[in-house]
Amino acid sequence: MADQIEAKPEKWLARGTQMIKRNSMHLLDLMEQIMDLTKLEAGALKLSSVRGDALEHLQEVIQPFRELAEQKQIQFEFSPPKDNEILMDYDPDKLAKILSSVLSNSIKFNKPQGKVQLSLEKGPWSLDTPPPPHLSEGQLLIMTIKDTGIGIPEKQLPFIFDLFYQVDGSSTRSGEGTGIGLTLVKGLLVLMKGTINVSSEVGKGTIFKVNLPLFQDSTLAM
Ligand SMILES: Nc1ncnc2c1ncn2[C@@H]1O[C@H](COP(=O)(O)OP(=O)(O)O)[C@@H](O)[C@H]1O
Ligand SMILES: [Mg+2]
Incomplete structure (x- = not known):
């Protein structure tokens, strides 16, 4: 060019x-x-954490995806936590990368007139591991990203977090990407002591659930 x-x-x-x-x-x-x-x-x-309202930060992260969804005629719904704040220790840059990666997939693997719903909730500890010290009362931040996109076949589902893995077929290949996004998300979540789960149905859509400990006053870089 x-x-x-x-x-x-x-x-x-x-x-x-x-x-x-x-x-x-x-x-x-x-x-x-x-x-x-x-x-x-x-x-x-390494994590480089700040203390503050992560909701404000996340709303900024979401903004470009609202616009992207609109361009692609995809409905974008956002529901914040009931009390409208997420006080926690968090690494702004890495938190943004996690949400961006999952959100961009939910728009990329969607179709016109489709929908993306992002909800942020606080809830009690529900992970398999015992809760680490210095959690806030809410204990967990649960980010649910639900789309009405193409879905992921059950057989492929266990591999989507593998490096360079992309579900086959021209429909997914028509989108850009490298298969790095979700591997990175998973790696970042290990650093943050969080988890990510996925469930999906072909032709119906996909749900990603990200759980993050609501650390307060913690030294995350343990
Ligand atoms: N919301 C989704 N709907 C359908 N397929 C998805 C979704 N998210 C991820 N995938 C599948 O998982 C693969 C890996 O995702 P990712 O690591 O972000 O790679 P990339 O976006 O670069 O293709 C994607 O290529 C796609 O096949
Ligand atoms: Mg991606």
Whole structure:
């Protein structure tokens, strides 16, 4: 594209620079994902937590996905926790990456007139492991991302968190991606002592459930 702009700026300058920008952003995104993955594997990825209302932060993370959904004629519904706040210690950047990755999938593997529902709730500890110390009263943040997209065949479901795994077929391949997203999500959740579960039905849709301990005053980097 850069060559084309050079050769015929009057024809390509506007459209071409836009394309270059968009593709550069994708490339940067991919680089970051690969970097995160490499750091995770080396045990060099650390949490850098702040204390505050994660709801405000999450609402900012969601905004571009509202717009993306609208462009694709997908209905986006968001329901915040009843008391409208999520006080916790959290790593803003990594929390954003988790939600973004799952949300982008729920839009990417959806269809026009489809729906994405994101709900945030606080609830009591329900994980298999005993609760770690320094939890807030709510104990768990439960993020549920439900879509009415193409769904995932039962046989493939156990593999979607594997590195580079993508469910086969041209329908999924028509979307961009590399199969890194969910591997990274899972890795980040290990750092945060959280979990992710999925259930799906082909043709009906998919539900991801992310559970995160509501740490308060904790030293997460244990
Ligand atoms: N909400 C969803 N609906 C249908 N399939 C999904 C959904 N989320 C993930 N998948 C499947 O899991 C695969 C792995 O997801 P991910 O690691 O994010 O890779 P990518 O998005 O780069 O393809 C996807 O390629 C897709 O086949
Ligand atoms: Mg993805």
